[in-house]
Amino acid sequence: MRTQVGIIGAGPAGLALARMLHLQGISSVVIENRSRDYIENRIRAGLIEHWAADMLTDIGVGERMKREGLVHWGTNFAINGDIHRIDFKALLNKRITIYGQQEVVKDLVERRIADGGPLLFEVDGVSVHDLTTDRPKIQFAHEGQAIELECDFIAGCDGYHGITRPSFPDGILNVYERDYPFGWLGILAESPPPDHDLIYSYNDDGFALYTMRSPTLARLYLQCDHDEHVDAWPDARIWENLHKRLGGARKLQEGKILQKGVTAMRSFVVEPMQYGRLFLAGDSAHIVPPTGAKGMNLAFADVVMLSRALDGFYKKQRTDLIEGYSKACLKRVWNAQRFSWWMTQIMHRFPDETPFDRRRQISDLRYITSSEAAMKSLAEQYVGLPID
Ligand code: APR
Ligand code: PHB
Secondary structure, eight states, X not given: OBOSEEEEOOSHHHHHHHHHHHHTTOXXXXXXXXXXXXXXXXOOOOEEOHHHHHHHHHTTOOHHHHHHOEEESEEEEEETTEEEEEEXXXXXXXXXXXXXXXXXXXXXXXXXXXXXXXXXXSOEEEEEEOTTSSSOEEEEEETTEEEEEEOSEEEEOOOTTOSTGGGSOTTSOEEEEEEEEEEEEEEEESSOOSXXXXXXXXXXXXXXXXXEEETTEEEEEEEEOTTOOGGGOOHHXXXXXXXXXXXXXXXXXXXXXXXXXXXXXXXXXXXXXXXXXXXXXXXXXXXXXXXXXXXXXXXXXXXXXXXXHHHHHHHHOOOHHHHTHHHHHHHHHHHHHHHXXXXXXXXXXXXXXXXXXXXXXXXXXXXXXXXXXXXXXXXXXXXOOOOO
């Protein structure tokens, strides 16, 4: 089997890259070790930056997002129940779109199939070879058959737990990471969102985020202990905390809890994001804590860079964009890392915090909800810096 670009992983990064390459007339094969049903139903964050929503429309997968996605021209920060709105429209004339990541994945899978594939699910035993030659290979098994896929390039879009990053030879990668001493309990509930916009709530009982998936479906997050088991959070405890951490300015209507799960909080980056003809994109190269929901947007930014670099290589025999891929991505990656870390550390309770830290957090929050310059700075990073 032979293709121009072998793509490992059918998450937002791998599937968006496949579509971009298709539009550029570059062939690719996408392989995924999970089932279609699994990847289409994995619940994750659902915030799409301004430029990323435009990009999805430009590549022909934005139709349902335009119909069903919820457009937000601002967001709220609550400081112990006192709610302040940051108006993206007035500050920047930009918006974010709330649309579940698994819906983006469904749209991309449908598009890939309409494009004629190949998109192979439930592959086994994936490994990569000959990375420093101009014919790198991917070996895997599919439906009981051993396959060797010969490529010009390999895109490692296989997420944090994938095999491509561990395939870099020893001593190449520099790893930068930070763990946070808490997690997020994510909840999906049949409950109308308490406000049209999101509410990021700083509270003495811990951080809470009130977001949504539709006008009748709330997506809610509560700061919880690191590695806490969901069994520690029966429904009554969840509602009690959601009410308490929202404060009195908005009312939350209780409804059936459809799903709950704990997410770990981590910042992680590897440098460089390439070795020979293997290029990492998305979660395989970096993880951000979910405060600000930059994960999927960063994955999209990487594959925009990668598709441009590959286009330059095939159409103009340029090698500079390919060689500069990692450097070009890492600039944005570190910006998003800094922003996600900053939002995380001003909003949460830390086990080793001092009263000084709490006062400092409140001061930061008051500043970003009152100074126009600070609001604008937050807004431009939150809605996503332009890709160029
Ligand atoms: N072979 C093939 N596929 C693999 C392998 C493997 N060995 N290992 C992992 N995968 C698949 C996973 O099953 C997953 O579907 O790679 C895909 C990676 O997708 P994501 O984890 O969604 O990562 P990415 O596409 O980079 O998207 C980043 O996803 O984790 C969220 O919050 C994160 O929003 C961000 C986004
Ligand atoms: C979500 O809607 O899932 C979401 C939104 C904003 C965040 C994190 C998650 O900061």
